[in-house]
Amino acid sequence: MPEADPIPGMIIRSQSGFLTVETEQGPVVSKLRGRLKRGKRTTDVAAVGDRVRVTLLEDGTGVIEQVEARQRALSRRAPLPWVGSRRDYEQVIVANPDQAVFVFACADPDPNFRMLDRFLVVAESQRLPAVICANKIDLVEAREARREFGEYDRLGYRVVYTSALTGKGIGGLRKLLSGRLSVMAGPSGVGKSSLLNAVQPGLGLGTREVQEATGKGKHATVVRELIPVQGGGYVADTPGLKSLDLWDIEPDELDAYFPEIRPLVAECEYSDCTHLHEPGCAVVAAVEKGRISLERYDSYCRIRQGRA
């Protein structure tokens, strides 16, 4: 019997060579057609978020025939398996993400803005729009939270205030996630799983249990999966982003990833100004005038000097 024509879908789970493709006929556990894996590659052939065409086999599994070109990817540079040169291979964490959602708590634990700044640099360097979610708003005065996180509003990042406990802001978060592929990241204990469960009761937790049931323990497995949310969106709850190394970023590119520093660079006296100590530095002048916050400049200096 001839095989049916391949049908379109998106990879929503990846584990040890098995790729689950969400299709209009439901999820299909698939493998890559052998020829897709041949030859020397500089990027992963397929990752969660990739759009593919899959042939359905009689036993209910599938074969991925084609992977469509990526719009963008959240990725890290990794050593080439066959050369060992460290920047030449692109390991894809999530393909085609629409936005990053960085979750921090207003309290318990207190927000770590230096970590947030590092996340934002990663998002900027990957050209990924970033949204900041300030959770546990129930633990602090709303005004206090807005004062702390307001700096990021001024920089042009969207900030949403939520409480997974009281439900405040959950509708807005749900709207923000629906119809998009979002990458969620943040320190542990800030309420990421609670938020996912509040956005979509049951689903986030269910997925985690599956992940743990693989036997190797949650952290040891390299399962990557997308959690579906209402309205056709997905959330990639990826520990990978947290460990994204900043060595991926060239030191002299760093100023481009701070939106408030970027426009000043051309005004510095030296074209190769590091904005750390040079005379005639427009960035230092802006810090002295209070136009760039001391905290953000401190984050810049730490990352630039590899002290992150």
Ligand code: GDP
């Ligand atoms: P994760 O590690 O980021 O996934 O965080 P969890 O979702 O596991 O939450 C960590 C702890 O914070 C749990 O005890 C939650 O009950 C609590 N928590 C989560 N969201 C909120 C919130 O909005 N307000 C308060 N007060 N506690 C919360």
Ligand code: ZN
């Ligand atoms: Zn400068």
